Amino acid sequence: MRQNKSFRGLLPQIVVSWFLVTFVLLPNFGLLQHVFWSGTQITWAPFHKIFTSAIAMHALGNSLILGLSLAVTANLIGIFMALVVSYFDIKGARWLQAGYLTTIIYSGIVVATGYLFVYGRTGFVTRWLQQVWPHLSPDWFTGFPAVLFLMTFAATANHMMFLTTRIQQLDFQTIEAARSLGANQWQILTQIVLPALVPTLTTLTIMLFNTGLGAMSAPLILGGDHFSTITPTILTFTGNTGTYNLAAALSLLLGLMQVVLLLLGRWLDHRKRYAFKTKVPAPMRKQKIHQPFVNGLVHVVAYLIWLILLLPVGATIIFSLTSATAVATEKLGQFTWQNYVTILTTPATLNPIITSLVYATLSALAAILIGLIVARAVTRRQSAGLVNQTLAGVMYLPWLLPAPLIAIGLITTFGSAQLLVGNQILTGGLSLLLIGYTITRLPFSLRFLESLFYSVDANTEEAAQSMGAPALYRFGTVVLPQMKAGVLAILAMNILAHLSDYDLSVFLFSPLVQPLGVAIRANTDPANAVSGDGTVNGLVANLIYSVILMVIGAILLLVLRRQSHQMTSNTF
Incomplete structure (x- = not known):
């Protein structure tokens, strides 16, 4: 028994x-x-073929450039978004947060097709730009700039999930103590708030680099003929029995780079930890921006990002309720279910x-x-x-x-x-x-x-x-x-x-x-x-x-x- x-x-x-x-x-x-x-x-023949293949090396270089660029651009936008909804006292913060959270439910290949619909050859943004600049190519939204633009905004979901929560957990007494010692808003932000976010930002930066390194949907749909990254190249190689070994070797190389990055992130995370705690932590309060010009600029940028994020979402919802002709021409017609x-x-x-x-x-x-x-x-x-x-x-x-x-x-x-x-x-x-x-x-x-x-x-x-x-x-x-x-x-x-x-x-x-x-x-x-x-x-x-x-x-x-x-x- x-x-x-x-x-x-x-x-x-x-x-x-x-x-x-x-x-x-x-x-x-x-x-x-x-x-x-x-x-x-x-x-070692497969790796020799990879390092002597112009296609593979070009894709590898593009992936590294995209990963590095995304770690900078998406972090800047993501940190700004998190500060706007959780740290600064911004008018309409709830509406901004609702718009920013769309990055969580509107992602992957769906967001790539949405941006293609808005900014592609027949997109209404493209047609409007061509009215301003008649010589603008209809394929202007392709290649590295288009992929980076899309992924910069789409990859901020983790900032809205993790960084906003971390900001809300900051001890307000520490900020008050610094203010009483004469620190201005910029000093408090750069010397107290941002350093306290370093462990979270380290994790997010590594995740962003990995996201760019292994990007698939955005380069495949918006990359065009001149910007291909590792993962779409692997997909191409797997379609041919003669290059299947190259696909496997390229996958191993991509995996090795991601492992190295993750280990680097853990080392950076444990190297220095920041702690700003008092015996009785006070809940975080939103901070007003006292300089009128800075306050206005932050509001403008915050709502510009909100508009960029909501434009594909809104266009997707509205045009899904129209006829096929209206979708093809991107001109609103009669609404229908x-x-x-x-x-x-x-x-x-x-x-x-x-x-x-x-x-x-x-x-x-x-x-x-x-x-x-x-x-x-x-x-x-x-x-x-x-x-x-x-x-x-x-x-x-x-x-x-x-x-x-x-x-x-x-x-x-x-x-x-x-x-x-x-x-x-x-x-x-x-x-x-x-x-x-x-x-x-x-x-x-x-x-x-x-x-x-x-x-x-x-x-x-x-x-x-x-x-x-x-x-x-x-x-x-x-x-x-x-x-x-x-x-x-x-x-x-x-x-x-x-x-x-x-x-x-x-x-x-x-x-x-x-x-x-x-x-x-x-x-x-x-x-x-x-x-x-x-x-x-x-x-x-x-x-x-x-x-x-x-x-x-x-x-x-x-x-x-x-x-x-x-x-x-x-x-x-």
Whole structure:
């Protein structure tokens, strides 16, 4: 009886260990073997080909330039946005915050298509500019400037999530003390407020660099013929059997750069920590800008950023309610709901929505379930052994790996029969995309679930244990209810992450079902944009897909925002 009970207790760890070994460790080791092993000896030929390939080196250089530029521009805009809504006393701050938060629900390939719709060849902004400058090329919004412009504003979501919360946690007594000693507003901002944000800003800067380094959607849609980055190049190489090794090697190189950057970020974070605390912290109060010119300038810039962010969102919503002719000419016509009815009742256009919802929800649940098992084990002193610590370490690996590296590892490994999955070939099937989605959400889920477990009142569980309650019963009735709100927030964020995913989906989706991100990308093709699939053309379909995703994202964001303050404070 004891042996059966012990086995049941170990069964979750056994299943999790099988999943992590099979789908996290094995594909990466398999990819290393595929790239570095030829016959019976080690080979460096794929890397030699990369460093002698003009296409690969050009893409690598573009990615590095984009990453460095984005770390500067998005940080400047993001810090300004966070200060406007959380630190300075700005008129209409609530409206500004609502506009700035659209970066969370309007992102990925959706935001790229939105900016293309507004600033592209037939966009109303382009037509207006051509009236002012008749010689302006209709393709002016392409290449590096267009990609950087889009990503600068789109990549500020984390600033609105994390940096605003960190500003609200500042101790107002410290600011008051500095003011009483004669410090002006600029000195307080640069010598007290910003230094206190350094740990958070270090993390955000590394994330921005990584975002630019692995950018996919924006360069693919707006890059044009002269600006291609690493990830689109990897996608091109995977389409040819003769260059598949180059794609794998380039993915490894991208992964190595991201690992180095993350390690650098951790070193910078631990090198110097800033703490401005008093014994009784006072809540933060918004600061008025006393200089009239500076106050006016801040207001103008704040609302200009707000307008830039809302222009694609507003155009998407408004034109989704018009006819296909109005969308093609970008001239408002009669408003109608018919396009929505057609999209939601035509299988060819409805299936991508259902596919993405199902895959995103199932993968979110799977990541949370695995995270709960491992986080529960590593946060309990009696079970936080070497095995469980190792499982947690493996779960954090996908945080260091770019999407193409994960995808190519899965494709390469499971393109042949593997004993660990019952000698089945998974590549080309329905399960590999679900596995890929789950893998990429493991680090995020584990990180925040650990924080939630540490915040649980241990006394209540000990009381239930002393009364003879079984472990599973204690967890379901005592521990989990205390974590319910946080778990729901993690679930919402996990679903939101993959609803319009393209970077991973384009490598792993099955021809039998097409996820929404792939469908949106296909609709940006000029041929599909005109004719589309079914009775609604591609341009109209993308607008409606974008609105539907924003509605779903807004609902999920309401769940997420309730717990973001708690989880962010635990993280930073």
